[in-house]
Amino acid sequence: MSTKEKLYEGKAKILYPTDNPEILLTYFKDDATAFNALKRGQIRGKGEVNCTVSVALLSYLENKGIPTHLIEKISPLEMLVKAVQIIPVEVVVRNIAAGSLCKQTGLPEGQILPQPLVEFYLKNDDLGDPLLTYDRLMLLELVTDSQLTELKNLTLKINQLLQTFFLECDITLVDFKLEFGFDGEGKIILADEISPDTCRLWDNKISDPQARIMDKDRFRRDLGEVENAYQKVQERILAKIN
């Protein structure tokens, strides 16, 4: 772990500065939170899984033409990334209804959506990360209309790439959350992590609706076997890319 002072500590990661102001170090913690940190715990080995999975998926996307903040993995829990100015909006893409979409619309969990649903949430824990309409995004001046279109297009492209990737791992990509930032040149690039903390992943080899869950929902919903599920995601991904 870096000996420097933390730049920022989030719920699952710590950001440290490096000697180069354009490069940051991301450290992955085992700490897990859910329901806007009302539920707290630890998932043993989560930091390693999320670091490995994030690096694997970000470099896969980078190779497919998606600009990301990834530089390189430097230890089991650490990756170097480009310093970006994070856009305070969480971009969620949903292929299958689950989670808050079901709670807020009454759609049954597991219903396949006619097309991927891209949604924007305010990145603000104090306010509970609320859903944003187009008009609210514009009102809060979080992004411009053309940046919003760019975020949506990038997200749909990432979704298509990751759906294909996970399908080859016998995993269904139900939904996931992305964060973007502006790099030194003001270009929008993919930031943050992509892991079982930020994706809903269902095992295609299992049909039972609870047993198939391979992501943080196991922790949120006290389904047990949390560590095993995270390890299995890592194993499938490593088996595919190696």
Place this chain on the structure above:
Amino acid sequence: MSTKEKLYEGKAKILYPTDNPEILLTYFKDDATAFNALKRGQIRGKGEVNCTVSVALLSYLENKGIPTHLIEKISPLEMLVKAVQIIPVEVVVRNIAAGSLCKQTGLPEGQILPQPLVEFYLKNDDLGDPLLTYDRLMLLELVTDSQLTELKNLTLKINQLLQTFFLECDITLVDFKLEFGFDGEGKIILADEISPDTCRLWDNKISDPQARIMDKDRFRRDLGEVENAYQKVQERILAKIN
């Protein structure tokens, strides 16, 4: 009150059938609820005020070219309305930031919005009337794209008319909720009520941010003088139209 069986009982009103299947009777109750009925109470005289105010505002709008469900007031607590098939979407228009908009975005209460903000909420108490994005409205197939445009245009026109009306009563129309329905010919018309239960109204003669409140926020936030505030709204409106 009608001796017939209730067709539907809501939180603040009861709908009764009449001998004519195309006509319903709306009965206004004194019952008040807030926070999705977690808070319950009564506001003495509310039924009469809301009946009088709704009839006054609906007939004002009708005269200005807005199609509404109003037929006529037949007693202090009852109005006859056209039977409509209610669209299960609450349309909210906001001129000034208040209520859930502030809670969900951090905007300060009282901030004047650069333009009226028209928002759509799912009319579903069990789900807590959640905010709907455009994509969710389309996904749930609650309205078509062209119906949505029509609802938005009608709402903006109503907002302009009511803002002018209330200004002449020395009242600021902060925000309000509308409901629409399809009449016998499938035309979208304005339904439900327009009252201090469904509008945020601030007294322009008072500058104190709590004392100026003339609507259900006095009940929601235990500000007292609830009945007086409702009566004052009625008096100002009657003084203007008579």
